Amino acid sequence: MSKLIGEPIKVHQNEDSMITAFIWRKRLYRVEEVLSWWREPSEWWRGKVMRLFVRVTAKNSSIGTYELYKLGEEWFLHRVFD
Amino acid sequence: MDRLLEKAKALNMPALAITDHNRLTGAIRFYEKAKVLGIKPIVGTEIDLEDGYHLTLLCKNMRGYTSLCRLLTEAHMTNKGKQPCVPKEVLGKFSAGLIALSGCSKGKLPTLIGKGKTEQAKKAACLYREIFGYNFFVELIRYPSRDGLSGSRGLAIFAKEEGIPVVATNNVHYAAMKEYKVKELLNAIDQNIPVSQLPGYRTVEQYLKSPKEMTRLFKDIPEAISMTEEVASRCNLELDIGKLHFPKFEVPQGETQHSYLSKLALAGASRKYGSVTPKIRNRLEKELETIKKLGFCGYFLAVWDIVRWAKKRGIRCQARGSAADSLVVYALDISTVDPIQYDLLFERFMHPLRREPPDIDLDIDRRRRDEVRDYIYQKYGAGNIACVGTINTYRARGAIRDAGKALQIPKEIIEEACKGIHYLSASQLLEYADSLPELKKNTVYKSPELKKFFELCVAIDGFPKHLSVHLGGLLIGDGRLSDLVPLEWSSGGDIISQYDKDDVEKLGLVKIDLLSLPTLTVIGNTLSNIKKNRGIDVDLDKIPKNDREAFAMLRDGKTIGIFQLESPAQREMAGRLLPNRFEDIIVSISLVRPGPLKSSMDKVYLPRRHGREPITYLHPKLQNALSETLGVILYQEQVLKVAHDLAGMSYAEADGFRRAMTHDRTEEEMEKMRDSFISCSRKNGVSRKIAEKVFEQLAAFAAYGFCKAHAVAYAVLAYQTLWLKGHYPAEFFAAVLSNQPMGYYPPRVLVADAKRFGVEILPPDINNSFDCYTVENGAIRVSLKQLKGVSEEALESILSARADGKFTSLRDFVPLTIFPLRFTNLGSCKSSSFLLSRESRAPTLTRFPSVG
Numbered sequence A: 001m002s003k004l005i006g007e008p009i010k011v012h013q014n015e016d017s018m019i020t021a022f023i024w025r026k027r028l029y030r031v032e033e034v035l036s037w038w039r040e041p042s043e044w045w046r047g048k049v050m051r052l053f054v055r056v057t058a059k060n061s062s063i064g065t066y067e068l069y070k071l072g073e074e075w076f077l078h079r080v081f082d
Numbered sequence B: 001m002d003r004l005l006e007k008a009k010a011l012n013m014p015a016l017a018i019t020d021h022n023r024l025t026g027a028i029r030f031y032e033k034a035k036v037l038g039i040k041p042i043v044g045t046e047i048d049l050e051d052g053y054h055l056t057l058l059c060k061n062m063r064g065y066t067s068l069c070r071l072l073t074e075a076h077m078t079n080k081g082k083q084p085c086v087p088k089e090v091l092g093k094f095s096a097g098l099i100a101l102s103g104c105s106k107g108k109l110p111t112l113i114g115k116g117k118t119e120q121a122k123k124a125a126c127l128y129r130e131i132f133g134y135n136f137f138v139e140l141i142r143y144p145s146r147d148g149l150s151g152s153r154g155l156a157i158f159a160k161e162e163g164i165p166v167v168a169t170n171n172v173h174y175a176a177m178k179e180y181k182v183k184e185l186l187n188a189i190d191q192n193i194p195v196s197q198l199p200g201y202r203t204v205e206q207y208l209k210s211p212k213e214m215t216r217l218f219k220d221i222p223e224a225i226s227m228t229e230e231v232a233s234r235c236n237l238e239l240d241i242g243k244l245h246f247p248k249f250e251v252p253q254g255e256t257q258h259s260y261l262s263k264l265a266l267a268g269a270s271r272k273y274g275s276v277t278p279k280i281r282n283r284l285e286k287e288l289e290t291i292k293k294l295g296f297c298g299y300f301l302a303v304w305d306i307v308r309w310a311k312k313r314g315i316r317c318q319a320r321g322s323a324a325d326s327l328v329v330y331a332l333d334i335s336t337v338d339p340i341q342y343d344l345l346f347e348r349f350m351h352p353l354r355r356e357p358p359d360i361d362l363d364i365d366r367r368r369r370d371e372v373r374d375y376i377y378q379k380y381g382a383g384n385i386a387c388v389g390t391i392n393t394y395r396a397r398g399a400i401r402d403a404g405k406a407l408q409i410p411k412e413i414i415e416e417a418c419k420g421i422h423y424l425s426a427s428q429l430l431e432y433a434d435s436l437p438e439l440k441k442n443t444v445y446k447s448p449e450l451k452k453f454f455e456l457c458v459a460i461d462g463f464p465k466h467l468s469v470h471l472g473g474l475l476i477g478d479g480r481l482s483d484l485v486p487l488e489w490s491s492g493g494d495i496i497s498q499y500d501k502d503d504v505e506k507l508g509l510v511k512i513d514l515l516s517l518p519t520l521t522v523i524g525n526t527l528s529n530i531k532k533n534r535g536i537d538v539d540l541d542k543i544p545k546n547d548r549e550a551f552a553m554l555r556d557g558k559t560i561g562i563f564q565l566e567s568p569a570q571r572e573m574a575g576r577l578l579p580n581r582f583e584d585i586i587v588s589i590s591l592v593r594p595g596p597l598k599s600s601m602d603k604v605y606l607p608r609r610h611g612r613e614p615i616t617y618l619h620p621k622l623q624n625a626l627s628e629t630l631g632v633i634l635y636q637e638q639v640l641k642v643a644h645d646l647a648g649m650s651y652a653e654a655d656g657f658r659r660a661m662t663h664d665r666t667e668e669e670m671e672k673m674r675d676s677f678i679s680c681s682r683k684n685g686v687s688r689k690i691a692e693k694v695f696e697q698l699a700a701f702a703a704y705g706f707c708k709a710h711a712v713a714y715a716v717l718a719y720q721t722l723w724l725k726g727h728y729p730a731e732f733f734a735a736v737l738s739n740q741p742m743g744y745y746p747p748r749v750l751v752a753d754a755k756r757f758g759v760e761i762l763p764p765d766i767n768n769s770f771d772c773y774t775v776e777n778g779a780i781r782v783s784l785k786q787l788k789g790v791s792e793e794a795l796e797s798i799l800s801a802r803a804d805g806k807f808t809s810l811r812d813f814v815p816l817t818i819f820p821l822r823f824t825n826l827g828s829c830k831s832s833s834f835l836l837s838r839e840s841r842a843p844t845l846t847r848f849p850s851v852g
Helices: B002-010 B027-036 B062-077 B088-093 B108-114 B118-135 B153-162 B177-191 B211-217 B222-234 B257-273 B278-293 B297-312 B321-325 B327-331 B366-380 B396-406 B411-417 B448-459 B501-506 B518-534 B548-555 B568-577 B582-591 B594-598 B601-609 B620-629 B636-647 B651-662 B667-683 B688-702 B708-727 B729-738 B747-756 B792-802 B810-816 B841-847
Strands: A002-013 A019-024 A027-040 A051-059 A063-071 A074-081 B015-021 B040-048 B054-059 B098-101 B136-141 B166-169 B317-320 B361-365 B385-393 B464-476 B487-489 B495-500 B510-517 B774-776 B779-781
Touching (some): A002 A063, A019 A051, A019 A063, B002 B015, B002 B027, B015 B027, B015 B054, B027 B040, B027 B501, B062 B098, B088 B118, B098 B222, B118 B136, B118 B153, B166 B222, B177 B396, B257 B278, B257 B327, B278 B297, B278 B327, B297 B510, B321 B708, B366 B385, B366 B464, B396 B411, B411 B448, B464 B501, B518 B729, B548 B568, B568 B582, B582 B601, B582 B708, B620 B636, B636 B651, B636 B667, B636 B688, B651 B688, B729 B774
Parallel strands (some): B136 B166, B361 B510
Antiparallel strands (some): A027 A051, A063 A074, B040 B054, B054 B098, B317 B361, B385 B464, B464 B510, B774 B779
């Protein structure tokens, strides 16, 4: 089961651009593993832009699976998996 | 292609492969451009197999290239009107020198593995290994996806189990990721659907990835990366760019091609000139020496043979263009232009510094062009001949229409955007939006909502739309054409090369242009009409060159129907030029063109021509080159002469200079040329100031210069039609009307002009009209083809039935002919063409049963 969020987050990346942590609702989530990443072609003919998605396992108080996406220069939390 | 190669260069990639689908169309230019950038070009193709799956093939060497050309030709030839595909027997027959990769997601192995059909995949792999042996690899293409790296893990495991090496590839369609939109747009256009309805899997990953990106994608299978390098190292195709592949021409025993050509040229020159003076002999020898040095003797013999065959059968044909600069071409009776009389330069046509095969274009009587083509097929073999392909690319209008449709832009906006831009390339649209009057006043170009749309139109500028037939161009190989050039069917049913004329030229292949010229048909028809009606055999080679009546007609603008001289612009020029000699026709043809008129060359030339202004030269050394045109540069040959006389260049160098001036050059390149020209001129004793002025004149002229040899060749035809019209107007007009559509004016204008020349026009008559306009007692009888609704079949039946005797009534007409029922309405029956006898119309109509 998953839940759509769609809220802005702040992302930390290492020199290889790998996401190491993110901050959502003022709480720090440390990334344990990058499970997958992909780019989705957008409906560019409607003026929408492409998004980069990253699915990670991350730990705050517990480990969970999170899907983040980048739109332009900003990052958002797309979905949280139970 | 340029962007891909530039990115590969920037990424320090040592090699790049091109794999067009079922074609090699981009291969030659890719090969050349890659070499220039120091990137190893790997030439290949992705083919459709008979079972519908894809397979990637790469050439290891020249043998592999030939295999690929033969394989693709077979795939296309055996599937006329259908999607080309390769049966496995053909794959087996043409596998030498090739490396096979299992293909993209539509390959057989990926598809079967993806469906869990391992046993079938094993069989397929076994077959590929049987055909390609150690040259078969499993191709892994990886895209990042939601579920991890898509599609390839199962395939990689399969390959490992079967002992087949894997290679890491990337299904590249564009250089940078953001260009995926362009690819999707082109896909939508190709499928004639809106982009929003593009089916199937969409991706942004088909861009050229860096070695770092590829390594990261395949970090769990590093052997795939190293095997890719191994495959690239096995591909070492060296195309013999520039090596000539002329058709084999048999010469008599004891002769070489050169000796035979020389004999023919000398004999021809003797016939033309009566006696061969030292000047003629020297010129001939010089030309023959150049032809021999460049290895072109066989080509000249081939063209001579074709023209000789045609003329023997009464088919009018002659060379056009710069070939007429050659005395050898004239002596061989290929052209009608005497280069000595008209002071033409051979170097404009050919010289040792110009290594491309020569290009002799032939104008042929329109009705009989196919006979000449059939002769060539018969002589050289159908497997050795093909039409030349031509790649139609997007220009502004096409880009706006097709992209607009795919993006569902409203029709009215598309129509508005297309106004007045037919001459622009798409990439010029936005560049000129604020400067060109046609675009400035058009609000669509200023609309912010349409900005991205126009940017996409610019992005598809120059992209190929489709491959079609180059009009008139015929390729003749030196054995089997498909060893060197892949062939396919055009939509019109011709066999065409997948390469365009530039690429076939690079491969050293001979192209002969056989162009239909209706004027040759008109001249032929006119001469037949004269013979038939008056019993006179007119020899156009012997008519006086400066006939007063003909030039009077020309000055009075009575040139409707005259080749090259009938347009309003030409007639207006005649009124100002007041031509009275043949050379004036050459000038008129060269001058009445957009370039010279826009540059006001006529305003400089005409006052000098009429003695109203003095003839001046910027330097005395220019007199030799420019005296014939009163100090004004009109012809491309004059550029050579100026560069030779003023700057001391050889004629060969001068032609190189001329060609460089006529191609698009950067400012820097023009500056270099200017400096070189000035420096050479100064060494020749010419001041810098004069040299600069002359260079400016040459640079301005370069855009619109005309080849004098071509102008002369066309002036000969123009004069012939003028003379024929003046002396035999009925026969001439009958010929012109019989060969419509052609020329500048519609038939009604021609008919009106004929009447002005005192020629009566007789209506169609069932007993006296034919399938063309004919001359009857000095009048013109309208053709039966002019009656609406008369089919070829009906016409044939009328003429055939009439051979037994004229029709005397409708009673004997109707049952003897196939006549369209709709034609036999009262209107038609009442036309005088059905007045078969002196019976009145009414009794005629009531006496016979209804026929419609």
